[in-house]
Amino acid sequence: MLRLRRSLFSQILSSPSASPISHLRRLFSAAAPAVPPNPSSFSVEDYLVVTCGLTPAQARKASPRISHLKSPTNPDAVLAFLAGLGLSGADIAALVAKDPLFLCAKVEKTLSPVVVGLTGLGLSRSQIARLVSLPGVTFRCKSIIAGLEYCLALFGSSDNLLRALKGGSVLCSDLDRVVKPNVAFLRECGLGACDIARLCIPTPSLLSISPERIRTAVACVEGLGVPCGSRMFKHALQAVAFLSEDKITTKVEHLKKTFRWSDAEVGIAVSKAPKLLTMSIESLQRRSEFLISEVGLEMTYIVYRPAMLMYSLEGRLRPRYYVVKFLKENGLLSRNRDYYSAVKITEKEFVEKFICPHKDAAPHLADDYGAACRGEVPARFSFT
Template structure:
């Protein structure tokens, strides 16, 4: 169906000018191809509309010719300036960010603009209310929004909390460092290393990753 939609537009008057313009913005052909898989209308919209989308991407603090630009364009495509402003305001209120902090977060991780209000609320409640992170800390590290709250953030947090509560960690690792660990590295460092002292930790972690009740973690 997508292919048919492309074929219904003029190759010379619509598709080629749009592709050429995206190249002028610094996007490689592979970037354009990936974008069009998810946002086909980027190459079938009229050029003025596409230029407006590029303007919106730049207005959230991400210049063209940067690595993040293609992600920004994907996130703001077909959103009006009013819709973007409303989403930015919602982020600001939900995470208690200042204007500077919300600007920093959006410019570093534009995908937060596409998160639902419900997921953002859950994220805020967990990170700020339960973990105790400061709003500024989150704004400076918005990459954490790339990870699943239920499948990664919560299970890893509760593993580290369990280990700390039982005196099994010599050092208190930073929240962001724990999240950045690959799954293999995390398991080796925080689970396998403690398999004798915490025999049920692996099965509890596996259960938590599947969304099962986190009370399975046996705190001392």
């Protein structure tokens, strides 16, 4: 069925002499049975299952929203349109399950003009097909063209735009009352176009919060000791923008209690690693117990190296500590070698600097390190 619709849509696109919808009607008439369908026999729920590919449960949930449909004429045209864009059956089923009202959109009045408008912005047909499938993209509304034109200029490329929209649609927010004022304010904070794009591609919802909220977030960031224009400002803003003031206060108090830090020390740590504020209390507690009780680090040492609190305890902090301790205990590494120097480097660098040079003196070290990364504690890593 979808193959037929794809073929029909291709014929529509290649027929400039007639309007797409009139050509579509003629093609469907030719493909349909001679006996016209009986409107009273049309079942929305059955149509969603049999023709659109929804599960019975999905169809039951979606059907009340389009219960006013009395015939398959418009839904068939919409499905032909989607198939012509290149969406698979699974893609179409997911779209209809997410937005059943898409089946009520008018191909000639809305969907086709949107495709023409987006093509004019430089988007390829495959990119448009990806847009249709993204959550929060109101493709059945012509205003999407103006929103996408603005966001395309903001994010710099269609690929960046699609990456941003995948994480949450800016297009759901009022362009003139929310998005543009937020962008203007971020510019006032010293962020250029590239900075804003890098900030918002991973967290596009940042542009969708109210202008009042983003101003409050910036004030909070500055209150934590991270000034606008600093290297960590973008990271701090990402961390606090979606946290309430109560949650931020709770996290700060927990950092003070767990590490026995002063307000000033918390400010230093957060300014260096703002994402500490997004970590759970449990994960911070486990890392503090390991670093302080087992590794023996001082509180002030961690203040100036807070990034280590965000590394995986099982996959990085603990196994690398075992290796460093083993090497020191066996005279293969200076006892003055800093633990953080072994933690902050990449996995490849760690292996090259701490494992490979000792393959003759400690041929088992690589296997023991691998076991430690899997959560085991090899006997050679146990010291009394």
